[in-house]
Amino acid sequence: xxxxxxxxxxxxxxxxxxxxxxxxxxxxxxxxxxxxxxxxxxxxxxxxxxxxxxxxxxxxxxxxxxxxxxxxxxxxxxxxxxxxxxxxxxxxxxxxxxxxxxxxxxxxxxxxxxxxxxxxxxxxxxxxxxxxxxxxxxx
Amino acid sequence: xxxxxxxxxxxxxxxxxxxxxxxxxxxxxxxxxxxxxxxxxxxxxxxxxxxxxxxxxxxxxxxxxxxxxxxxxxxxxxxxxxxxxxxxxxxxxxxxxxxxxxxxxxxxxxxxxxxxxxxxxxxxxxxxxxxxxxxxxxxxxxxxxxxxxxxxxxxxxxxxxxxxxxxxxxxxxxxxxxxxxxxxxxxxxxxxxxxxxxxxxxxxxxxxxxxxxxxxxxxxxxxxxxxxxxxxxxxxxxxxxxxxxx
Numbered sequence: 001x002x003x004x005x006x007x008x009x010x011x012x013x014x015x016x017x018x019x020x021x022x023x024x025x026x027x028x029x030x031x032x033x034x035x036x037x038x039x040x041x042x043x044x045x046x047x048x049x050x051x052x053x054x055x056x057x058x059x060x061x062x063x064x065x066x067x068x069x070x071x072x073x074x075x076x077x078x079x080x081x082x083x084x085x086x087x088x089x090x091x092x093x094x095x096x097x098x099x100x101x102x103x104x105x106x107x108x109x110x111x112x113x114x115x116x117x118x119x120x121x122x123x124x125x126x127x128x129x130x131x132x133x134x135x136x137x138x139x
Numbered sequence: 140x141x142x143x144x145x146x147x148x149x150x151x152x153x154x155x156x157x158x159x160x161x162x163x164x165x166x167x168x169x170x171x172x173x174x175x176x177x178x179x180x181x182x183x184x185x186x187x188x189x190x191x192x193x194x195x196x197x198x199x200x201x202x203x204x205x206x207x208x209x210x211x212x213x214x215x216x217x218x219x220x221x222x223x224x225x226x227x228x229x230x231x232x233x234x235x236x237x238x239x240x241x242x243x244x245x246x247x248x249x250x251x252x253x254x255x256x257x258x259x260x261x262x263x264x265x266x267x268x269x270x271x272x273x274x275x276x277x278x279x280x281x282x283x284x285x286x287x288x289x290x291x292x293x294x295x296x297x298x299x300x301x302x303x304x305x306x307x308x309x310x311x312x313x314x315x316x317x318x319x320x321x322x323x324x325x326x327x328x329x330x331x332x333x334x335x336x337x338x339x340x341x342x343x344x345x346x347x348x349x350x351x352x353x354x355x356x357x358x359x360x361x362x363x364x365x366x367x368x369x370x371x372x373x374x375x376x377x378x379x380x381x382x383x384x385x
Contacts, residue, residue, distance in 0.1 A: 054314050065315035069308050100307070102297045110298055112353045115343075117296040 003033025006022055017105060018125045025095055026083030029124035031105070041082055070101065077136040085132045104128060157376050158319035158384060160236060161310065170383035171256050178260065178329035178381025181336040185261025189252060194245025203242065213263035215378055216272045219367045221279045228282045230363050231316045232338065250357040260327045263380035270377055271324050272372040286368025288359065294349070295352030316385065322373040323366060325382020340368060
């Protein structure tokens with residue numbers, strides 16, 4: 001079911017990225033025409049596409065093993081706006097060049113990307129909106 | 140080119156910790172028990188191969204090197220190594236294959252083949268308990284620097300370098316796994332995930348895969364250079380071959 005839900009949003013071959021504008025520490029405007037879906041967002045968080053739990057703990061997922069490399073995301077929906085979450089997912093290196101957080105919506109400036117992933121962002125614009133809407137429920 | 144990370148690389152580091160110290164009690168117990176450690180099967184096979192004639196010469200390893208527990212003792216602590224006066228940097232696998240080609244007149248063994256793993260494990264095992272002691276000198280400095288560049292170079296779709304996990308976040312959890320410092324002092328290891336013994340290069344390639352980067356070939360100059368740099372970071376750690384890892 002997880003895969004079925006994700007399959008519809010798999011990244012097609014080298015799609016052009018949706019342009020976006022940064023204001024302060026945020027990307028205020030949505031990247032996708034459709035509103036995000038929090039259920040798909042929750043699946044992306046724990047699934048292989050997002051892999052968020054490799055580094056972040058999200059107690060609300062009920063997943064047994066989660067990483068502690070990056071801050072826990074419980075309450076993140078109260079701390080950060082949608083726009084702030086969007087920039088942190090799209091390209092966290094814009095805020096901290098030394099970050100270990102991958103840029104989920106970036107294809108330029110990367111080195112020796114494996115052929116299977118070359119020219120593709122980690123998540124699609126719609127998947128990022130799904131994740132943001134889910135994270136906003138963590139309050 | 141003197142980058143920030145290169146400066147960081149020269150800074151004094153705390154004492155290295157072997158990957159076994161980050162492992163769970165079950166893994167540590169398995170490694171410590173020579174009758175339970177599955178890696179010992181490869182060591183035992185390597186011991187047989189050591190005395191088996193190979194190639195046009197009909198010579199075995201033992202034909203020249205005699206008694207491995209004596210002649211190979213401490214050898215692994217000095218690898219990867221570059222011969223004085225030239226030649227490429229060789230790790231143990233590379234040296235074994237060089238011997239086969241040039242001395243035994245035999246075909247090289249495929250990287251990751253059971254035979255090469257066995258011979259490598261057997262040779263490295265003769266140094267078990269001895270400290271890693273590679274020397275960085277004029278002959279191999281260029282390899283060391285290339286290896287260090289790889290260690291600090293962000294790459295792949297995840298845009299991460301070795302340092303981001305194995306230096307900056309060692310001891311933390313990546314999902315259920317504790318990140319180690321990425322030392323090679325126990326290789327070849329028996330890895331539970333593989334249900335097999337495997338080489339350091341196989342393990343390194345798994346990291347390249349994880350960050351979604353192009354994977355250098357096992358045995359490639361790039362990975363041997365990285366192996367040398369890792370060995371320089373592991374100086375003082377005891378050789379554990381055959382190690383056991385998750």
